[in-house]
Amino acid sequence: MTAAIIDGKAFAGEIRERVANQVARLKEMDIVPGLAVVLVGDDPASEIYVRNKNRQTEEAGMASFEHRLGEDTEEQELVELVRRLNADPQVHGILVQLPLPDHIDENLVINAIDPAKDVDGFHVINAGRLATGQSAMVPCTPLGCLLMLRDRLGDLSGREAVVIGRSNIVGKPMAQLLLRENCTVTVCHSRTRDIADVVRRGEIVVAAVGRRDFVPADWIRRGATVIDVGINRIDAPEKGEGKTRLVGDVQFDAVKDVADAITPVPGGVGPMTIACLLANTVTACCLSHGLPAPQDLTV
Amino acid sequence: MTAAIIDGKAFAGEIRERVANQVARLKEMDIVPGLAVVLVGDDPASEIYVRNKNRQTEEAGMASFEHRLGEDTEEQELVELVRRLNADPQVHGILVQLPLPDHIDENLVINAIDPAKDVDGFHVINAGRLATGQSAMVPCTPLGCLLMLRDRLGDLSGREAVVIGRSNIVGKPMAQLLLRENCTVTVCHSRTRDIADVVRRGEIVVAAVGRRDFVPADWIRRGATVIDVGINRIDAPEKGEGKTRLVGDVQFDAVKDVADAITPVPGGVGPMTIACLLANTVTACCLSHGLPAPQDLTV
Numbered sequence: 312m313t314a315a316i317i318d319g320k321a322f323a324g325e326i327r328e329r330v331a332n333q334v335a336r337l338k339e340m341d342i343v344p345g346l347a348v349v350l351v352g353d354d355p356a357s358e359i360y361v362r363n364k365n366r367q368t369e370e371a372g373m374a375s376f377e378h379r380l381g382e383d384t385e386e387q388e389l390v391e392l393v394r395r396l397n398a399d400p401q402v403h404g405i406l407v408q409l410p411l412p413d414h415i416d417e418n419l420v421i422n423a424i425d426p427a428k429d430v431d432g433f434h435v436i437n438a439g440r441l442a443t444g445q446s447a448m449v450p451c452t453p454l455g456c457l458l459m460l461r462d463r464l465g466d467l468s469g470r471e472a473v474v475i476g477r478s479n480i481v482g483k484p485m486a487q488l489l490l491r492e493n494c495t496v497t498v499c500h501s502r503t504r505d506i507a508d509v510v511r512r513g514e515i516v517v518a519a520v521g522r523r524d525f526v527p528a529d530w531i532r533r534g535a536t537v538i539d540v541g542i543n544r545i546d547a548p549e550k551g552e553g554k555t556r557l558v559g560d561v562q563f564d565a566v567k568d569v570a571d572a573i574t575p576v577p578g579g580v581g582p583m584t585i586a587c588l589l590a591n592t593v594t595a596c597c598l599s600h601g602l603p604a605p606q607d608l609t610v
Numbered sequence: 611m612t613a614a615i616i617d618g619k620a621f622a623g624e625i626r627e628r629v630a631n632q633v634a635r636l637k638e639m640d641i642v643p644g645l646a647v648v649l650v651g652d653d654p655a656s657e658i659y660v661r662n663k664n665r666q667t668e669e670a671g672m673a674s675f676e677h678r679l680g681e682d683t684e685e686q687e688l689v690e691l692v693r694r695l696n697a698d699p700q701v702h703g704i705l706v707q708l709p710l711p712d713h714i715d716e717n718l719v720i721n722a723i724d725p726a727k728d729v730d731g732f733h734v735i736n737a738g739r740l741a742t743g744q745s746a747m748v749p750c751t752p753l754g755c756l757l758m759l760r761d762r763l764g765d766l767s768g769r770e771a772v773v774i775g776r777s778n779i780v781g782k783p784m785a786q787l788l789l790r791e792n793c794t795v796t797v798c799h800s801r802t803r804d805i806a807d808v809v810r811r812g813e814i815v816v817a818a819v820g821r822r823d824f825v826p827a828d829w830i831r832r833g834a835t836v837i838d839v840g841i842n843r844i845d846a847p848e849k850g851e852g853k854t855r856l857v858g859d860v861q862f863d864a865v866k867d868v869a870d871a872i873t874p875v876p877g878g879v880g881p882m883t884i885a886c887l888l889a890n891t892v893t894a895c896c897l898s899h900g901l902p903a904p905q906d907l908t909v
Contacts, residue, residue: 495797
């Protein structure tokens with residue numbers, strides 16, 4: 312058995328195409344979805360993310376607003392910017408790039424965002440809506456994972472799903488989404504005993520641990536669908552001195568002989584995350600104009 | 611093997627004693643914790659709950675405020691009452707008895723409560739806080755279940771917990787709490803396949819389905835701790851014509867030969883729920899006065 316490789320890059324392209332179609336439809340109504348991205352400080356990784364987000368936003372025909380603030384920006388100044396963006400009718404989505412500098416309370420800033428514009432889905436009200444089965448802005452990475460799972464498996468109802476990791480950004484919302492899809496959901500984590508046995512129950516396994524090679528092949532049930540959320544940068548001397556490459560949380564080469572389908576790293580979940588950010592922005596834009604959320608962009 | 615019967619009635623008495631001790635301590639600071647209960651319409655079951663809540667509130671030395679509104683009360687009128695209670699410094703906890711009449715949007719009313727006074731823990735912000743591991747007002751029934759589990763088992767870290775049912779009131783917050791306690795948590799429900807096998811994994815099983823005799827003995831792993839949240843009223847002709855009695859979701863007589871410990875119905879989870887309501891009110895009162903939450907009343 313060799314697993315099908317789920318091509319997240321191609322699927323993300325498809326999502327972006329759906330986004331572009333919706334954007335074109337909205338433009339006929341003189342509506343241009345707008346995404347504001349706020350970057351505080353000059354973390355190089357964050358810089359790259361923000362640049363990619365802006366580029367893809369514009370490529371989809373949407374308006375992109377970039378706000379850069381210095382490392383020593385006061386919390387209150389950032390909150391005031393968020394409030395101005397909340398009030399700006401051209402802005403339908405607001406993303407504050409994390410992590411923020413230590414002197415700023417991330418929760419406070421995130422919760423200052425209008426929940427209707429919270430396209431990252433990190434606002435406590437969106438977390439609460441998701442946790443209680445109400446419609447919510449869903450965090451982009453688990454949203455992307457779910458869209459891939461649905462695309463691959465169709466109806467997920469009744470399947471055994473195992474989520475490894477319990478972060479607020481991936482593991483917990485992923486578990487909520489899978490439960491909403493009527494999966495039987497198990498969340499395991501660093502304190503889980505006999506984790507191999509637990510993961511081996513999963514017809515669906517979502518690995519979101521942040522540790523390279525964490526999941527070996529003998530943890531995976533034959534025929535499972537494996538979603539690897541990990542993005543771990545490691546040295547790659549074979550590519551030349553000082554070079555690095557990205558690997559996931561799953562031992563890809565071994566697991567692909569056991570699984571039915573698996574996402575690669577890079578080229579799996581990663582590209583889906585930004586595509587889902589655009590999707591959430593279009594959804595937020597539609598809802599703010601009293602239009603229904605596009606069915607093919609949300610869950 | 612015969613299971614220990616977890617005496618929820620006695621433990622609830624202990625919780626009420628802890629509450630009374632905290633109330634006495636607060637009175638020395640001229641603070642009287644107050645709970646406002648709002649009842650709309652004249653559902654007989656709700657009447658009984660409300661009466662019990664008021665009585666136990668007063669027995670614990672707290673102030674009890676009862677508000678009764680007619681069946682045909684307008685939603686806006688109810689929301690205005692909630693706002694007045696939000697603003698009332700004598701009121702530290704607000705409970706709107708559910709269900710509400712059909713013409714009133716329950717979510718809208720619950721979300722009108724100040725989250726700091728939401729002692730039922732149903733406000734979307736408290737659901738979000740719980741879902742993201744922040745301190746929150748925790749719904750009373752799962753809070754009671756967790757206090758019993760901790761009292762029985764001590765540290766829950768690493769244990770396999772299975773929650774049967776995924777309601778917003780019990781199943782989902784219970785799963786969040788168990789995850790926070792570092793259990794490996796599985797949520798199963800009506801769409802779960804091979805539910806017997808799934809439940810049999812549980813060292814801790816919480817049954818919150820609302821169907822009498824739903825959980826038979828052969829679903830229970832030997833030595834498990836079983837918490838039965840079900841409160842199902844059935845005919846009891848043996849007690850006389852027209853008489854009824856309460857039974858849980860678990861086949862108690864058979865399961866007690868397999869489990870290490872089990873809660874009975876009645877006398878298990880039920881009494882804990884009101885005790886935890888009082889506990890949440892004292893916690894809310896302390897927090898509103900800038901005092902720390904009493905460690906023995908919360909999780």
